[in-house]
Amino acid sequence: MKDPWRLNVANFKRLIMRSSQKAYERMKAFRENIKGKQQYLAMYSSIFGGITTDPAVMIIPMDDHMVHRGHGVFDTAAIMDGYLYELDQHLDRFLNSASRSKIDLPFDRESIRRILIQTVSASKCRNGSLRYWLSAGPGDFNLSPSGCHQSVLYAIVIQDMSPAAGAVKSRGVKVITSSIPIKHPKFAITKSVNYLPNVLSKMEAEEAGAFAGIWLDDEGFVAEGPNMNVAFVTKEKELIMPHFDKILSGCTAKRVLTLAERLIEKGKLRGIRKKNVTVEEGKKADEMMLLGSGVLVCPVVQWDEKIFGDGKPGDITEDLLNLIVEDMKSSPSIRTSVLY
Numbered sequence: 008m009k010d011p012w013r014l015n016v017a018n019f020k021r022l023i024m025r026s027s028q029k030a031y032e033r034m035k036a037f038r039e040n041i042k043g044k045q046q047y048l049a050m051y052s053s054i055f056g057g058i059t060t061d062p063a064v065m066i067i068p069m070d071d072h073m074v075h076r077g078h079g080v081f082d083t084a085a086i087m088d089g090y091l092y093e094l095d096q097h098l099d100r101f102l103n104s105a106s107r108s109k110i111d112l113p114f115d116r117e118s119i120r121r122i123l124i125q126t127v128s129a130s131k132c133r134n135g136s137l138r139y140w141l142s143a144g145p146g147d148f149n150l151s152p153s154g155c156h157q158s159v160l161y162a163i164v165i166q167d168m169s170p171a172a173g174a175v176k177s178r179g180v181k182v183i184t185s186s187i188p189i190k191h192p193k194f195a196i197t198k199s200v201n202y203l204p205n206v207l208s209k210m211e212a213e214e215a216g217a218f219a220g221i222w223l224d225d226e227g228f229v230a231e232g233p234n235m236n237v238a239f240v241t242k243e244k245e246l247i248m249p250h251f252d253k254i255l256s257g258c259t260a261k262r263v264l265t266l267a268e269r270l271i272e273k274g275k276l277r278g279i280r281k282k283n284v285t286v287e288e289g290k291k292a293d294e295m296m297l298l299g300s301g302v303l304v305c306p307v308v309q310w311d312e313k314i315f316g317d318g319k320p321g322d323i324t325e326d327l328l329n330l331i332v333e334d335m336k337s338s339p340s341i342r343t344s345v346l347y
């Protein structure tokens with residue numbers, strides 16, 4: 008970005024926007040100039056007590072404790088064919104994260120749930136994702152939240168315009184062991200906005216030509232990726248996954264554990280177990296996969312030097328992906344319909 012101060016010393020007055028209309032126009036132009044792959048279709052903020060569909064005003068205050076101190080929590084839910092997938096499971100985790108972060112709820116659970124559904128409805132989005140935050144709120148720039156006026160709920164509906172990404176992932180991805188320190192379990196089990204380690208881990212992976220970094224925990228066991236859980240299929244056809252006590256308890260991973268029972272019934276899997284997984288055990292496995300709302304079930308074809316299944320996605324991983332996609336499309340107990 009050009010530095011307007013250096014370039015425009017003579018036109019310094021241009022920097023001072025004397026009307027909010029001017030600020031709005033510049034914000035609108037800024038948004039229109041961003042040729043991103045995501046579109047923001049609607050935003051709710053309890054500060055303005057309503058929903059906007061204008062990306063130029065999808066903004067949050069600078070003095071919000073979430074902005075300058077990272078005192079906020081968030082969660083997501085996928086929107087598929089006009090339904091929200093696993094909304095209540097994500098909402099439970101969201102409220103647990105808020106309670107661990109000592110953020111009071113601005114409204115009760117039912118009201119938060121209703122607002123989230125209404126935001127999707129206002130967006131008219133039938134396939135995309137809903138992301139929402141609870142913040143300690145604006146008030147001042149101090150470390151203590153005691154000056155925060157009121158906790159705040161924000162929500163946004165995002166439509167991803169990059170269909171190619173899905174195709175790349177279905178062919179399988181490469182991962183590396185992350186050298187970025189993993190979060191302490193107290194913080195890893197909470198979905199707070201403090202994602203600096205996660206961002207650095209993702210960047211490290213991208214710099215190495217990989218899709219994600221895999222964290223090991225303080226005892227050297229396989230932990231999780233920066234925004235996904237990990238699972239393996241052993242040579243004995245057992246689906247194994249790390250315990251959730253030191254990592255985020257993934258809604259997708261938990262659902263996969265349930266859906267995988269169907270592969271036991273079909274004789275494709277012999278067992279399903281949460282356990283401590285060593286690196287050696289993971290690298291000896293037949294299949295490795297990433298699990299998360301963003302990737303669903305994504306085959307890993309390479310972890311560091313180890314190649315899984317001759318570099319092709321494994322059968323069980325593909326079966327689990329099909330099961331979760333089917334579940335998203337048709338499972339009545341776990342889908343919330345949005346009235347548009």
Ligand SMILES: Cc1ncc(COP(=O)(O)O)c(C=O)c1O
Nearest residue numbers: 234235236255257258259299300
């Ligand atoms: C650190 C971390 N682990 C795991 C997950 C997977 O969780 P979910 O399946 O609920 O998206 C996420 C995604 O939000 C994450 O950020």
